[in-house]
Structure formats: structure tokens, C-alpha cells
Amino acid sequence: MSANVPIVRQVSWPAIIIIILVWLLFITIAVFFFQKHGFFIGVVLFVLITILLQQTIPSSHNKGMKAIKQKDFKTALGYFKQSADYFTKYTWLDRYRSLTLLSASKMCYREMALCNIAFCYVQTMEAEKAKTLYEQILKEYPDNGIAYYSLNSINTFSDKAN
Structure with a gap:
């Protein structure tokens, strides 16, 4: 898929x-x-x-995005996991990204990395891992529309398969 x-x-x-x-x-x-x-x-x-x-600073994130564009989801998965780990360790870089990265993104890099990991899981047919991760994302970031709609899609398709 x-x-x-x-x-x-x-x-x-x-x-x-x-x-x-x-x-x-x-x-x-x-x-x-x-x-x-x-x-x-x-x-x-x-x-x-x-x-x-x-x-x-977000080099792993950038490499992951490049891999996704090439439809190499397994490679992208590794890069996004590195990105999530990096921004978990250095939360202040992510929190103050408008100054540290001169980024106007509303979504923090850790949140983006987690969404991208879940997206890669869906693309590699690991829907259960994606579902679990989207649920985790919604616990940490309740306003995340990507996780909300993706989780609804996974639930809808898994309900129709049963």
C-alpha cells in the first residue's frame, strides 16, 4: 500500500x-x-x-523525508526514529525552534518524526504498529490532526476487513 x-x-x-x-x-x-x-x-x-x-540540526529528519520521496519507507523509518530520539534528547531545540532552527512550523520536529514513523509503518503494511503509534501521538499531542484522521482511517479499513 x-x-x-x-x-x-x-x-x-x-x-x-x-x-x-x-x-x-x-x-x-x-x-x-x-x-x-x-x-x-x-x-x-x-x-x-x-x-x-x-x-x-534536523539532518535525520531531512534524510527521512528524502527517503520517503523515493518511496524507501524502511530506510525512512530508521531516519525518523533517529530524529525522534534526537529531539526527545534535546527538547529545548524543538521547543524554541523559531530561534534555534528559524522554523515557523507549528508542529514540533519530534511530533513530525512520530507521525512520519507511523506513516512508514502504514506503507510497509505494519498497520498495528502504526495504530499503536498514532494512539501514542494523540496522548502526547491531542490536537494532532494527522494522527487523528490516520487512526480513523486505519480503524475504518480494519473494521471493513473483519
């Missing part, structure tokens, strides 16, 4: 405000030091640091 990769990008508006403030801080500092070309230098530095942070 292979499906298209679901892409859901919920945005946190407070995070966007924080990121804009950080961007303005970069520009202000660059203008102070490089007056004539400060605006340009500030924007370029901000973009480079954003790319660096978003490529290095």
Missing part, C-alpha cells in the same frame, strides 16, 4: 513574528557594521544561517 507523500505545513504565526524580528536584527547589525551594503549583507547572512541551521 503505497500512497503519495502527504505534505502538511501548519504555520505558527508567533514563530513568524520571532523570525522576522531575528531577520531585522541581522539587518540592523549588518547596517551598523557595513553601512552602505549592510542591508544586503544582513539578508544574505540571515538566509545562509537559516539554511545551515535547517540542514544540519
